[in-house]
Amino acid sequence: MIRTRTALAATVAAALTLAACGDDDGNDTAAPVESVADDDMADDDMADDEMADDDMADDEMADDEMADDEMADDEMSDDDMADDDMSDDEMSDDDMADDEMADDDMSDDDMSDDDMSDDDMSDDDMADDDMADDMSMNDLMSRIIDRDDLTVLDDAIHAAGLQDALHDEGPFTVFAPTDEAFAAYLGEMDMTADDVLADTDALTTLLEAHVVEGSDDAAMVMDMNGQAFTTLAGSELTITVDGDTVMVGDATVVEYDITADNGVIHIIDTVLTPPAG
DSSP states (O other), X not given: OGGGOOHXXXXXXXXXXXXXXXXXXXXXXXXXXXXXXXXHHHHHHHHHHXXXXXXXXXXXXXXXXXXXXXXXXXXXXXXXXXXXXXXXXXXXXXXXXXXXXHHHHHHHHHHHHHHHHHHHHHHHHHHHHHHHXXXXXXXXXXXHHHOTTOHHXXXXXXXXXXXXXXXXSOOEEEEEEOHHHHHHHHHHHTOOHHHHHHOHHHHXXXXXXXXXXXXXXXXXXXXXXXXXXXXXXXXXXXXXXXXTEEEXXXXXXXXXXXXXXXXXXXXXXXXXXXXXX
16 A cells, blocks of 8 residues: 555655654744745735736726727718718709609690690681681571582582682572582583582583572472573573473472572582583
């Protein structure tokens, strides 16, 4: 057992022996040991104080760094807020500019729409005036225009420039050839409608051969058997009555008494041609 003691045990035993016996001068050797221990404790306290001071210094530095970081963050936040405010202001200015441009565009569009509306209204007014010229009253021209079977006669009257007389003057008795009558006439003359309408002098004479001064209704015409009307063209129209059939020159009356404020119209089946010369 003694041989197997460790070095640490031997050291402890030696220390105890020295403590029990003392040194040669009779002094106790334990005091130096205590002094060494006290020094060690003092050194530990100083080390602890230094470590505490270091820790405090580190904490203060960390606090300072954190404070600096927070100040930097605050400054960055302030800068960001300022940038955001500037961006918002710029966006607001842009929005206001866009709104002003949009308002200008809308105003221009409104003005254009108003101009177009005014133009449309003007066109409509002119069209209405033209229609009013032809259909202002219950006059002879208006009654001719109303008929679907007198379209060629309508075109011929306008081509010759006689529409105003049939609107405003009179009274007149008009013997009006149908579209079929004009078609037959053109075939006999070997002419087109354009040919007839182009020669306004001849057309005027042809039309005046169908108009008589005065307003003679059917009863008056039938009482004129064997007598003649003198037309505006100067030609004579002899009236022939056979029962219910009335002929004016070479034309048969197919419809009577289309009355107007300035005369009367009788529809005939043949175009009346004035004598040559």
